[in-house]
Amino acid sequence: MKLLDGKKVASALDESMGKRVEELKEQGITPGLAVILVGSNSASSVYVRNKKRRAEKLGFDFQLIHYEDTVTETEILNKIDELNNDDSIDGFIVQLPLPDQIDEDKIIQAIDPKKDVDGFSPINVGNLWIGDSTIKPATADGIIKMLDYYDVKLKGKNAVVIGRSNIVGKPVAALLLERNATVTISHIFTKNLPEIASRADVLVVAIGDPKFIKANYIKEGAVVVDVGMNHDENGKLCGDVDFDDVLDKVSMISPVPGGVGPMTITSLMDMTIVLAEERAKKVNGSK
Amino acid sequence: MKLLDGKKVASALDESMGKRVEELKEQGITPGLAVILVGSNSASSVYVRNKKRRAEKLGFDFQLIHYEDTVTETEILNKIDELNNDDSIDGFIVQLPLPDQIDEDKIIQAIDPKKDVDGFSPINVGNLWIGDSTIKPATADGIIKMLDYYDVKLKGKNAVVIGRSNIVGKPVAALLLERNATVTISHIFTKNLPEIASRADVLVVAIGDPKFIKANYIKEGAVVVDVGMNHDENGKLCGDVDFDDVLDKVSMISPVPGGVGPMTITSLMDMTIVLAEERAKKVNGSK
Numbered sequence: 001m002k003l004l005d006g007k008k009v010a011s012a013l014d015e016s017m018g019k020r021v022e023e024l025k026e027q028g029i030t031p032g033l034a035v036i037l038v039g040s041n042s043a044s045s046v047y048v049r050n051k052k053r054r055a056e057k058l059g060f061d062f063q064l065i066h067y068e069d070t071v072t073e074t075e076i077l078n079k080i081d082e083l084n085n086d087d088s089i090d091g092f093i094v095q096l097p098l099p100d101q102i103d104e105d106k107i108i109q110a111i112d113p114k115k116d117v118d119g120f121s122p123i124n125v126g127n128l129w130i131g132d133s134t135i136k137p138a139t140a141d142g143i144i145k146m147l148d149y150y151d152v153k154l155k156g157k158n159a160v161v162i163g164r165s166n167i168v169g170k171p172v173a174a175l176l177l178e179r180n181a182t183v184t185i186s187h188i189f190t191k192n193l194p195e196i197a198s199r200a201d202v203l204v205v206a207i208g209d210p211k212f213i214k215a216n217y218i219k220e221g222a223v224v225v226d227v228g229m230n231h232d233e234n235g236k237l238c239g240d241v242d243f244d245d246v247l248d249k250v251s252m253i254s255p256v257p258g259g260v261g262p263m264t265i266t267s268l269m270d271m272t273i274v275l276a277e278e279r280a281k282k283v284n285g286s287k
Numbered sequence: 288m289k290l291l292d293g294k295k296v297a298s299a300l301d302e303s304m305g306k307r308v309e310e311l312k313e314q315g316i317t318p319g320l321a322v323i324l325v326g327s328n329s330a331s332s333v334y335v336r337n338k339k340r341r342a343e344k345l346g347f348d349f350q351l352i353h354y355e356d357t358v359t360e361t362e363i364l365n366k367i368d369e370l371n372n373d374d375s376i377d378g379f380i381v382q383l384p385l386p387d388q389i390d391e392d393k394i395i396q397a398i399d400p401k402k403d404v405d406g407f408s409p410i411n412v413g414n415l416w417i418g419d420s421t422i423k424p425a426t427a428d429g430i431i432k433m434l435d436y437y438d439v440k441l442k443g444k445n446a447v448v449i450g451r452s453n454i455v456g457k458p459v460a461a462l463l464l465e466r467n468a469t470v471t472i473s474h475i476f477t478k479n480l481p482e483i484a485s486r487a488d489v490l491v492v493a494i495g496d497p498k499f500i501k502a503n504y505i506k507e508g509a510v511v512v513d514v515g516m517n518h519d520e521n522g523k524l525c526g527d528v529d530f531d532d533v534l535d536k537v538s539m540i541s542p543v544p545g546g547v548g549p550m551t552i553t554s555l556m557d558m559t560i561v562l563a564e565e566r567a568k569k570v571n572g573s574k
Contacts, residue, residue: 123410174416190469
């Protein structure tokens with residue numbers, strides 16, 4: 001059994017990303033990433049802190065815009081408009097969830113799709129499925145980068161995705177399909193899930209249910225990617241897969257924590273650098 | 288065995304669509320549909336003629352803009368701009384394929400997504416996958432309408448789509464998923480296709496290969512939707528499914544011709560009426 005060690009992959013990729021940032025700086029461009037955070041949701045605060053740390057380590061300009069949870073929709077929309085028009089910002093995200101008085105759809109739609117590094121705006125989702133995308137949702141892209149690192153072949157393999165969220169399940173299905181896997185998308189209404197899951201050469205689980213996936217869901221020798229981030233009965237972080245139960249059956253598995261999590265941030269950073277590289281091309285092209 | 292008789296469903300739906308057109312006309316609105324056709328591809332000409340016939344039968348304003356195949360990209364782009372800004376046109380399509388001197392992507396991108404009744408522009412594809420779409424690609428939507436008509440339940444069923452084109456395979460997968468089927472997307476790189484296909488309660492085939500699907504691809508009692516439109520060795524129209532070979536195994540099957548084809552046009556008409564209804568709401572709202 002081999003661990004899909006997201007932390008290790010992330011630091012390996014950090015090295016080449018760091019070089020790309022240096023090259024950009026030599027051209028007078030610093031990748032600019034901003035995060036809008038509202039309120040004091042503790043999970044969100046942790047995510048944002050991790051993003052900040054990685055961005056600063058890579059030499060980005062990082063802006064954290066932190067509002068009280070009494071902020072109005074208009075204030076956020078004005079800030080988005082400002083970021084949309086700020087040439088030094090290559091990408092930005094609004095950390096979800098948002099307080100009740102704010103319409104999340106409206107907020108997401110206000111973000112210029114060219115700066116939407118989360119990849120959730122309709123035009124970016126569309127390009128993802130058409131197979132012509134620059135910006136890919138970070139978790140899905142991070143999973144593919146991790147599988148690539150461990151040389152997991154996808155072409156012709158049976159991939160099963162459990163969970164069909166717009167944030168993980170659907171985009172990872174799109175990317176597995178782009179890599180020529182045969183892709184099955186399963187969800188809460190799927191019948192005989194253990195049978196369907198156990199056909200998977202590559203199983204991606206993103207349901208948010210602690211240790212839900214047991215050995216009977218797993219094909220002998222499967223590669224398992226666990227996107228879950230839950231707390232078990234003792235308050236300890238755990239995934240959607242019962243790691244100990246499946247361990248003897250899998251050929252590779254991503255742990256929680258230290259699997260998909262670090263890869264998500266890596267992809268977000270990579271996407272920001274790609275956008276900064278496009279800015280550099282434009283700036284140089286117009287000289 | 289029951290035939291999924293697209294022709295019959297189409298004329299049943301024509302009736303209610305006709306009533307909606309009448310209601311619109313009472314409000315002073317006539318659904319406006321335009322088709323840009325380039326050159327004299329005989330298949331395209333047949334498709335366009337069928338669309339024209341149905342649109343006129345339903346009482347639409349139908350405009351056919353027919354160019355010689357020597358037309359320039361600029362001419363088409365100018366026409367698209369004109370149609371984008373013509374309030375009497377609710378939707379329009381550019382019939383593909385286009386001659387070599389024309390960049391199809393550029394043409395599709397020039398169409399205002401709000402009038403893109405084919406649903407191929409990125410923003411409409413994105414909304415389709417997000418699950419928040421007004422405009423759905425006509426063939427995919429037509430298939431769902433046909434299954435609904437015959438009361439085929441999709442929730443929790445295993446649906447397998449063979450073929451992953453942006454025009455049919457992927458959008459029909461999105462709609463089957465929206466209806467809570469467990470969806471598998473298979474394609475040219477899929478291994479053991481007969482095994483995978485024969486797990487399907489609902490099998491949708493869109494590969495463009497005459498009579499490719501034989502009885503060994505079919506689960507006993509499956510519902511089979513054949514999107515193919517090919518010519519067999521005698522030049523006769525046929526689908527991707529070997530109709531005679533699978534007949535004893537299926538519970539329902541769509542014939543070719545007379546299955547999906549008429550439903551595609553029905554959905555295109557329905558989509559145009561929906562857009563006209565939105566226009567009517569806007570016009571009345573602003574009174």
